[in-house]
Amino acid sequence: MLSFLNNCSQLVQSDCVLCGAPTAQGQVCPRCGAALPVSSGGCPVCAGPGEDRICGDCLREPPPYTRCIAALRYEFPADELIQALKYRGALALAPILAEWLARAVAHAPRPDLIIPMPLFPARARARGFNQATEIARPLAHRLGVRLDTTSLSRIRDTAPQAQLSLPERRRNVRDAFACARTVAGLHVALVDDVMTSGATLREAARALKRAGAAEISLWVVARALPRK
Ligand SMILES: [Zn+2]
Ligand SMILES: [Zn+2]
16 A cells, blocks of 8 residues: 555655545545544643643643644554655655645644754754755745744754653753744744654754744644653
């Protein structure tokens, strides 16, 4: 079913990216679209599990951002698509993910600025692109919001978070970001592909806050639920 992911250069724009069936929209056929693991409900602040109420974690320790909006749950096929973009350079998938994110934020408060989560420069060079920027660019264009890829930067490389506990994740990314004051007084939407514990996004949001951002929204393509 997902054999196309290994050979995205042959991706034919008029075929469904998931099943290969012809589709008028040129993206995802109605059948696959209906089966996408759409993210709904949950904590209105962090989009974590819950019943449309602010979760205990956010009440105990209010995050530096106002709200998180996730388009999908990080499950099949969203996980496969994001991994194909990130690790196999399937850049053709970025505008599709951006389109799903655009739909999810259609009724959300409009930001002044869209900022993609920066990678550490050496990491971005090794990969050749930043997946968050690839998603944020068509999203910003579609919504008519200014894209800013320079104000926020990652000033420290950090170990992968996957094997770490939440306190370790927080420590690992502490002060990993710097932000210019060009965001002062603005509502910023910080865009990323996946949010898991949220520790890295939280730290980036802290840097934006320190630089004077008035309000921060997190817009992520997919929300993964962290292991407890
Ligand atoms: Zn399909
Ligand atoms: Zn929460």
